[in-house]
Amino acid sequence: MKFKSKKTALCLASAVTALVACPGVAYAQDQDDAATVDHKTIVVTGSLIRGVEATGSQSIALDEDAIIESGASTTNELLGEIPQIATFNNRFDNDPRAADRSEISRPNLRNLPGVDAATGATTLILVDGHRMTPMGVSQASFDPDFIPPGAIQRLEVITDGGSSLYGADAVGGVINFITRKSFDGIQVDGGYDFGDNYSAWNAGITAGINWDRGGAFFTYSTYQRDEISNKDRSYGARGNWNADGTVLTPSGTECLVPVGEIVTWANFGAGWTSNPAAAALGVKRTPVGSPCDIDGESALLPKLSRHSALFGLTQELSDNLTFEVKANYGESSVRFSKYPLGDTISGASPNTLMIPGAFGDTYDVASVGFSYGANAAYVDRQQTQDLQVYGITPEFTFDAGGGWQIKTTAYFGESQSSRVLPGSDRAKLTNYVNTGALDPGNVAAASAAVITDILNFETAGESVQDLFLVRTIVDGGLFELPGGTVKAAVGVEYNRDRAKLREGDVTIGGIANQPFRQASRNVKSVFGELSIPVFSMLDLSLSGRYDDYSDFGDTFNPNIGFNFTPVDRLRIFGHWGESFNAPTALDSVRTANARFIAGAVLGVPDPNGEITSAPGVLIDPTRDDVLLVEGSGGALKPQTAETWSVGFDFEPVDNLKFGANYYDIDFTNILGAVNPQLASVVLLNPEKFIFNPTQADLDAFLAASENGTQFAGINVADLALIIDRRVANISKARLKGLDFSASYLVETGFGDVSFGVAGNKLFTFDITDSGTTVDQLEFDEPDFNIAGNIGLRAGGFTGRVTVKHTGGFDTNTAVNQTKVSSFTVADLYLGYEFPEGSGIADGLALRVNVDNIFDTDPPVFRQQRNLNYSGFTLGRIFKLSLSKKF
Secondary structure (H helix, E strand, O other), X not given: OOOOOHHHHHHHHHHOOOOOOOHHHXXXXXXXXXXXXXXXXXXXXXXXXXXXXXXXXXXXEEEHXXXXXXXXXXXXXXXXXXXXXXXXXXXXXXXXXXXXXXXXXXXXXXXXXXXXXXXXXXXXEEEOOEOOOOXXXXXXXXXXXXXXXXXXXXXXXXXOOOHHHHOOOOOOEEEEEEEOOOOOEEEEEEEEEEXXXXXXXXXXXXXXXXXXXXXXXXXXXXXXXXXXXXXHOHHHOOOEEOOOXXXXXXXXXXXXXXXXXXXXXXXOOOOEEOOHHHHHHOOEEEEEOOOEOOHHHOEEEOEEEEEEEEEEEEEEEEOOEEEEEEEEEEEEEEEEOOOOOEEEXXXXXXXXXXXXXXXXXXXXXXXXXXXXXHOOOOXXXXXXXXXXXXXXXXXXXXXXXXXXXXXXXXXXXXXXXXXXXXXXXXXXXHHHHHHOOOOOOOHXXXXXXXXXXXXXXXXXXXXXXXXXXXXXXXXEEEEEEOOEEEEEEEEEEEEEEEEEEXXXXXXXXXXXXXXXXXXXXXXXXXXXXXXXEEEOOEEEEEEEEEEEEOOOXXXXXXXXXXXXXXXXXXXXXXXXXXXXXXXXXXXXXXXXXXXXXXXXXXXXXXXXXXXXXXXXXXXXXXXXXXXXXXXXXXXXXXXXXXXXXXEEEEEEEOOEEEEEEEEEEEEXXXXXXXXXXXXXXXXXXXXXXXXXXXXXXXHHHXXXXXXXXXXXXXXXXXXXXXXXXXXXXXXEEEEEEEEEEEEEEEEOOOOEEEEEEEEEEEEEEEEEEXXXXXXXXXXXXXXXXXXXXXXXXXXXXXXXXXXXXXXXXXXXXXXXXXXXXXXXXXXXXXXXXXXXXXXXXXXXXXXXXXXOOOOOOOOEXXXXXXOOEOOOXXXXXXXXXXXXXX
16 A cells, blocks of 8 residues: 655645645655655756756646546646646647647647647647657647656646746746656556547556666557537537527538528619618528538547557666666547538629629529538548657766766657648539539539549648757756755757648648658757755745757847745745747748638627628628638747746645745747637737728738639639738737645544645736737636645545636627626546555556536537637546556
8 A cells, every 4th residue: 555644645635736836746756666766866847956946936746646636538638627727627629620720739838829820839848858749730849648648657837937947938837747767567557438428448558677777667558539529518509699699590501401592683773782771673682591500510529549658768887877768659540520511602793794784683693502411422531630759768867976967868759740621622613513513502413423523622731840859967066055055057958850841732642742841940059057045044046048049040048036935834936037939840831821711700700890780790691701811921030938926835834835926927929820719809900800802802812822723713702801810920918917726634533634726816918919908808818717626535545526617707709798607617536546465456446537527518608600608528527447556
């Protein structure tokens, strides 16, 4: 049986809900566990110096038991338990609506803006203190879900900028996954999750052996998850709301039964009009068919298959030289179901055709949406994403004597990413319609050859990214001060990042015939850190890093931190620093691409009333299509940030601890693209949202898009909006907030009862675009997250109830709704570990998790043709798992 100190138990209660930093968690090891090897030196996240905690910064640590008890099925789901991360009480996987431009999950500490549009990340992900290979077709960051669960020994989070130690990307903070050093024996793990219209399972094995002065281990994990469709959850419905927000009707028009309308134009003497005000002249709209629920057939959570593995070997080559190597591999396959593919085609207006007419003449123009699924030759093809990553990390550690150590780490890794979005060749569609080979009102009558030819088309992308780095760090003691030994660390690093990318609109499989665009860049870095115990009550930390990039220049980022302990049990800490996020090598090879979305304009806010007379009511119903232009916007600059924070930890009596941390982030040159779902963004960026575009507008954007010729047949008379979502340094942001936490442990005769709470309150979230600053907290943005738990540990039994709460917010974009309610979810964990001497059950642990005990739906957020909820949950999910050690 495992035993932990009282301090560790207290910290564990906090760490489970990411409450506070507890050294006991970070360093806790089970003395009776043969899998644990005693290591003489420990470096924690936020410092390069052995045995020194991160000075001046708030840190969060979860050990192996805390990770298990969270019940998280994936690493990103685990991170969603932390109130400071954007996925708290929210979607832990990518939103399927962005599956054509987002393949990986990137944790976002502090919910910094722009992360969904940039290729890189503003939260740095480390494994054992070093970077990992970037992944994705449209992203260039590492997805922590590819770390095998059996490999993770502990998780450390620093919620302040870390560029002074680690370089680029550590703007919101650093998340470091510490993998195990060794394992002796065999452990098998398995789990099964189930709920309404949902199931998933996972399995894993870890095996290893220790020998004199070394050891080796291997761990493998697989995770398999079924799909949940929007129709499987009541809150997943999307469509059009009536004016008072009481009735939601489907909005899909590309249906198995054709949907559209015939617009009758009338001549008023000086020309043609379709304005409803001219009804007396014969202007009218005749509906064809009824809209269908296309969104209901789309994935709320896609089908997923993932495999991951890690091998590790450690060998003491001599009394002062140790060699360690780790190798990782991971692959995943994601599949998205959708309604049978369709298209929308419209006839040209009499104005476009320059048809002559006399006063009172009428002319009918048909606009029809249809699905190819009505034809027997239609073959359903799912949208796909496939990822593969591998890497190897050799490391030498040399004890130089006198308390000094030299550590050299190398890493090489490569990722291969691909995505496929089935589509239709609109040029061929237009030709077949014009020649009569395809009648949009009777798709079933078309020949198989016609349907097959049109659908021999897809939007595909493939990338290959690799990372090579080598780093040497020297650390040790310098001299004595009244408060202790002044310690230092200095290091040098070389980093080479390469990316190859090919993407485009091609015939099925045709992407293989496209050439790769390639880019490479390197970074040479020098960095250092000083830990200065000025006297017993005051510790100072000074650090700085110089990075010289081969493409965009150089940068220096400093950091100053302090810990002040005026009395026992009270620590006051603070820091100031600068951080940055650099454009990635992938940014250098990206181009702009256009994307046509039929009938989608009501999903975009119209704050100036340019196309709507009232919410959900178009001035010209014939113009409802949208063209998006996405991808690279040209030369990009680094994003930069200046951050500072001050906080305290206080333990007035044994087993009671609480603290707070106030932070301020000034984030500039934000790399991203406009968000077309926010009214404030539409209002402040008129040059990015071109309502009622002219033919000249359309031609200009298609000319700037690599696939522009594919959309040459678009009728501008049907186009309501062009959105320019090309990535650029578009804005700056200011965030100010407060983290807070408390934990308490009560020792009783039957076990230890723990209480914990942690949260985040955001005071300021301002974004400045084009010189105008908008308060993001005024509308459509929650500003409060909190998690609390009550736990019991008695013998081999552990139980815990966790409650997660996100505050409500005001809205000005919803239909007949001014307030979105708060969201509260309760989770349950029960576990039992059989004690030693239990016979066949020796080493067996059984666990039950119930996520969302009360099956609470997320709060209603009524939006036209958009998500109608805030936050995210799968509903009540039962998770059964076991592990057995041999």
